[in-house]
Amino acid sequence: MNINEIEGGVCAPVGFRANGVHCGIRKNKIKKDFALIVSDVRASAAGVYTTNLVKGAPVLVTKRHLSDGYAQAIIVNSGNANTCNADGVEIAEGMCAMVERACGISAYDVAVASTGVIGQKLDLSPMLAHIDELCAGLGDNSRAAAEAIMTTDTVSKEVAVEFTIDGKKCRIGGIAKGVGMVCPNMATNLIFLSTDVAIAPDMLRKALSDDVKGSFNMLSVDGDQSTNDTCLILANGLAGNKLIQGRGGAYNRFIKALGYCTVKLCKMLAKDGEGATKLIECAVSGAKSLKAARTVCKSVIKSSLVKAAMFGADANWGRVLCAIGYSGADVDVHAIDVKFVSRAGQVKVCEDGHGLDFSEELAKKVLSEDEITIGIDLKSGNFRATAWGCDLTYDYVKINGDYRT
């Protein structure tokens, strides 16, 4: 199956328009803070949300609005998470109502998301003052929307692919915003995907929730989620394929293309982790179960000691073993191989749980690249998994030491 990357981000699929403007929630006038994504027609819609008990008000409202399986627009602000506010739900509903007034889309078909500081009141007035401008500018502006949802992200994140189903050209596009330290994050993970594939709401929901287990959930450990994490997908059916209503060839093609997009966004999100200088990928093979494989990679990728070692290009594989050991996964610690891999080559550092003599010079070279894979073979089964993260740097501390002020 051919999956070709194309331009256009969240606007690449037929019938999607987007825009992003500065409305004034963020003080810095060159930073956009207000975004809108609209489908020309009502679309199948699905979402996955944070499992944090403390949920942002927009999460509650979006869940309710998507409960019938359909939506047509997504409105988003950055600079304020609208979380832990007494009037949060009212404000989030107010944002949806704005879209109804300005674009003629029922408020109930609008999803809403907010990202930024928790516990500060979100005022509707800057948004009310700019909603008409935001709507008037709707068009092929995926980049503007991607920029408007950024917080501490340093680059905007977009993806789009083209593929075929039933001989029809189909597209999936998306934008995403950053993830703090990737693991115990609060900067909030927001991912908005669009597609012109025709797919029933229940199958779309299944596709998305299966996908995130191996993609966005591998950026962060269960339970370490922000209050506002949200991943949404709208499928408007304008590609003209036969409506996907069950499993089979068409569904499989769709989930493959979806997985391509989400993994690509994962890597972008990981690489742009707060203060990060390196993308770290942890690839586990030989696990007794899928759960064990995922547990091990998540434990390694979120270890502060492993992350700091990667920053320092230090082949301290003992920290990798330690993180495997406390992961809680069922592993045989005397059957673990570890290697570090990058464009500069690869170096095996541990075999059967014991250290190998290796070239420190080569290890330094391998670990000095900006994309590094920690390869772990548990040699106890046939399951594998991959997780993505970044190094831990001085700048992470700097960014998070004084984020609010």
Add this chain to the structure above:
Amino acid sequence: MNINEIEGGVCAPVGFRANGVHCGIRKNKIKKDFALIVSDVRASAAGVYTTNLVKGAPVLVTKRHLSDGYAQAIIVNSGNANTCNADGVEIAEGMCAMVERACGISAYDVAVASTGVIGQKLDLSPMLAHIDELCAGLGDNSRAAAEAIMTTDTVSKEVAVEFTIDGKKCRIGGIAKGVGMVCPNMATNLIFLSTDVAIAPDMLRKALSDDVKGSFNMLSVDGDQSTNDTCLILANGLAGNKLIQGRGGAYNRFIKALGYCTVKLCKMLAKDGEGATKLIECAVSGAKSLKAARTVCKSVIKSSLVKAAMFGADANWGRVLCAIGYSGADVDVHAIDVKFVSRAGQVKVCEDGHGLDFSEELAKKVLSEDEITIGIDLKSGNFRATAWGCDLTYDYVKINGDYRT
């Protein structure tokens, strides 16, 4: 009950001698790296150890040697963890055998611990060359032993108290070494306690394992343990109290004094976390269960975002709520109060899960102190717990970015 702090550390109880020297495992000649603690007589002994699947060889050997409930000496090296080495157990046994030859204490009555880098061979020869010097210098040298077990610790840690049981003066003493970042640590937590109280091995074991649940385990989340974490206690009975063989008044006095020492060491360990500038205490009240109280404080104290905010003296209480929300504990998020407390005063920032208007100036003053308490009232029950940690700083990254080299 009076508990008085006294001098003397691990040598304060009657019949304990200690020493620490530089033998050459660490390159820096002014850093001691080899320590010995000896009781004049065979003592009741108990230990708690890391639950990491990857265990240092010394942990395996110590467990075996203490399985009969008695020991008489503890030998320790820093600079090398003797973990993930094919010959690790042999080397650890070799260290115990050294003590038998030099001090005439059966190797089977010797506990052993190592701390430092994982996966590098530990050579016995530097220790063999200095074991006689180490033994010859045994005396009231708790400080030297405390220094010899340090790795990235910046200060040595000792405690000792005096109290009475059955009208007899009793003492508990101890030394400890540092804990990396406190949470996902590898620098290894080593705590060695001594007492002249007469107590049977099974009651000593019960006292220690109950105590650590509310003390050292509250420095680090379950499963986030190093490969070599070890807490040992020897009780030689020389205080002359009636042997404690069951629960009751004498046992209660003993565990109170023990708890005083372990909490004091916890705070020292937390405050000296790698790169730390502040001791952070998280005190939870109003929980539905003891488990919920402990889960919530551990989640907050280990949140990198909370820790970085404390470093920046930023009253970002949303991060506290977020960490409560993802902790997995059963809490009512709409009944949470949060305040920050220090010598400079206190500031309540959140009530019933919503933000309060508070003085940013006062908050900055409170959070600029070097000992801060995050007070959380869950208002849902009567259980409480306390956890200890530290802030996350530039220096943490610096120390851990290149620890091995």
